[in-house]
Amino acid sequence: MKWIIVTGDSRGVGREIVHQILAETDFGVIGISRSSEDAAGELLAIYPDRFKPLSYDLTDVDGIKPLYMEKIRKIGPIYGLVNNSAMAYDDIVSNLNVQQLQTMFQVNVFSAMHLSKYAIRDMLLHKTQGSIVHISSISAHTGYKGLSMYAASKGAMEAFSKNTAREWGSKGIRSNCVVPGFMETSMSTTLTEDQKARIYKRTSLKKETDISSVASTVLFLLSDQAKSITGTTIHVDNGTI
């Protein structure tokens, strides 16, 4: 059995992505998040052999190598990676706090890149034509007050994805981004109803982005149906303008 790593698997979109992979494919899932093992009970009851939760704090970039060497590679060959974990440091630029900015980039960018490194190395070792999907954000494409720093971390991953697609395409390894609009997840709980209403007004469909629609797009990009798709971004954002 081949495996797909999903970060941020314990809630929100990550949880839905894990559910859809387990329900609709034969792949196993390695979940990585701070509370992965605590939140795993329900999934482990249904998929005891196909779900491996690993509790890990992705602010620890240096620990990713030992995480891969000592745990991930012993589970089995990696087919896919979904870099979904993200932190939102939400403030106007004039209040920029370097510590918080660094922590956000450690999770959203450095750990995501580091996991990509080990996923690609694993694919090379096993000659796997694998698929990497990064979860970006509509904020990298449409400006929002207070999100410039968060959006910059997502823009970094979009550029990284396009270039890794080019770099590893000859080995059959694909890399793409899904760009969700605003969803009702724990990440958007700090927004007031008024702020949400203004954000949703900027979408063609005038509402929040559906989490399962985002997850099924990720599943599509992971699958063979998307074998000719690499280096691109798919917006799942209710038509944000």
Place this chain on the structure above:
Amino acid sequence: MNKLLLIINEMREEAGHESIESLEASMDLREDLTLDSFMLAELTVRIEDEFDVDIFEDGIVQTIGEIIAKIEGV
């Protein structure tokens, strides 16, 4: 050395090159063994899988001798 020779020959065969008889410490990975950047990446992960050593972690490696030194922890 034998395991390293085996890995390099498997990769050379896949790339359509002739296999080589033996490895010398002075052999240059790119010039003498015609390994390109992707083949070096594959060599790195195969050596890591076999010996638990990441030969490129601290910088560029040029020769077979340098790889052996890393594997032997010199």
